[in-house]
Amino acid sequence: MxxxxxxxxxxxxxxxxxxxxxxxxxxxxxxxxxxxxxxxxxxxxxxxxxxxxxxRPNIKRGGMSPEEEDLIIRMHKLLGNRWSLIAGRLPGRTDNEVKNYWNTHLNKRHLSRKRNSIASNGRRKDENICATLATETAPEVPAPPPMTPPPVIHNGSNDLDAKEAMMTGRKEDRLEDGERFVYGCDMGSPLSMPTSNYSASVVFDDELLVPWLDSFVFV
DNA sequence: AATCGTTTCAACCGCCCTTGG
DNA sequence: GCCAAGGGCGGTTGAAACGAT
The missing domain is CATH 1.10.10.60 (Homeodomain-like)
Structure with a gap:
């Protein structure tokens, strides 16, 4: 044939x-x-x-509004590069568009802020920089719902605590260096972090996250 | 006006997950 | 349980548009 x-x-x-x-x-x-x-x-x-x-119908074209931009920044802090989840909170926007927008506009700004921060205090450790940025740029992050179960951690026969699992995640499931602190901060939020290159993985259920994510919906 | 460097974003690639046989 | 096909996702690429000189 x-x-x-x-x-x-x-x-x-x-x-x-x-x-x-x-x-x-x-x-x-x-x-x-x-x-x-x-x-x-x-x-x-x-x-x-x-x-x-x-x-697809209802696709929104054109530049992001400041509200959308703010939402992307905040969601990215919580979810990392999970573009489809983030885009799901922005009606009319696609994961590809959100990803492109982050890579071309927001990530650049994010990195330059980080550089400035490092330049202004050479002794500051990456984790502290990250924690500082988190409070500087996203002061109004709603707390995860109280009913959210703690993450289930699979590690063969040995369980790890959530923090350790976060730190051993495969490269693409981590945030940039220095951002792990934000991602891994005592959250117990439902995220999925498969770690195929390592023995540990943290499994969350996105469905459980939906009510919480609804607080981010941009209208 | 021409050239060159930079930015943007649509589309492709490859991996992974799900589903059905 | 195994396998193949379809679909979803994030990372990357490259052509077009734009700006600077």
Whole structure:
């Protein structure tokens, strides 16, 4: 059987139109079939991404408002790079958009603040810098709900405390150096931190977090 | 006006998880 | 329990837009 040639690169308006019409007629899901039957020479994943990030109804385009920006900063402090969770609190925004916005606008500002802070006090340890930034930039973080269960920690036969598990998480599940303190501060909040490269992992349930996260909803 | 460096963001890649057979 | 396929997610890339010289 001859393999279909998959087209890549930017989407043309005609392609957008075809995908939009197809999804509006047949519904979302089964993207491999969408890519075959719609006549688009795109992969299923590409179709899904284009729909989710660009063509879906109610997508909000344009710059972030100060309120949205503030919410992203605060959510990032609590959740780290969990863009889909953060985007879920911002109606009309996609995880890709939030991620891009953080990387291009907010992260830069964040890092320059950190540098300034280090320059102003060379003796200060990273953890202290982080704790300082946390209070400087996010003073109004609501406390996690009291009913939130403590994190379940899996470590084969040996259990670790939450703090140790945080510190041994695989690279991509940590925040930047110096931010671990904020992430790991006595929270007991439901987050998921798989640690495949190590023996320990902290497992949280996002569902339990929903009522708490609702306090962050931007309206 | 032309060139070059920088920034932005859409899209791709690869890994992981879930689901169904 | 095992495997394959589909889908979700975060990290990264590269083309286009923008700004500086």
């Amino acid at each position: 001859k393999a279909r040639k998959i087209k890549k690169g930017l989407w043309k308006p005609e392609e957008d139109m075809i995908l939009k019409q197809y999804v509006e007629t047949h519904g979302e899901g089964n993207w491999a079939v969408v890519s075959q039957r719609s006549g688009l020479k795109r992969g299923g994943k590409s179709c899904r991404l284009r729909w989710k990030n660009y063509l």
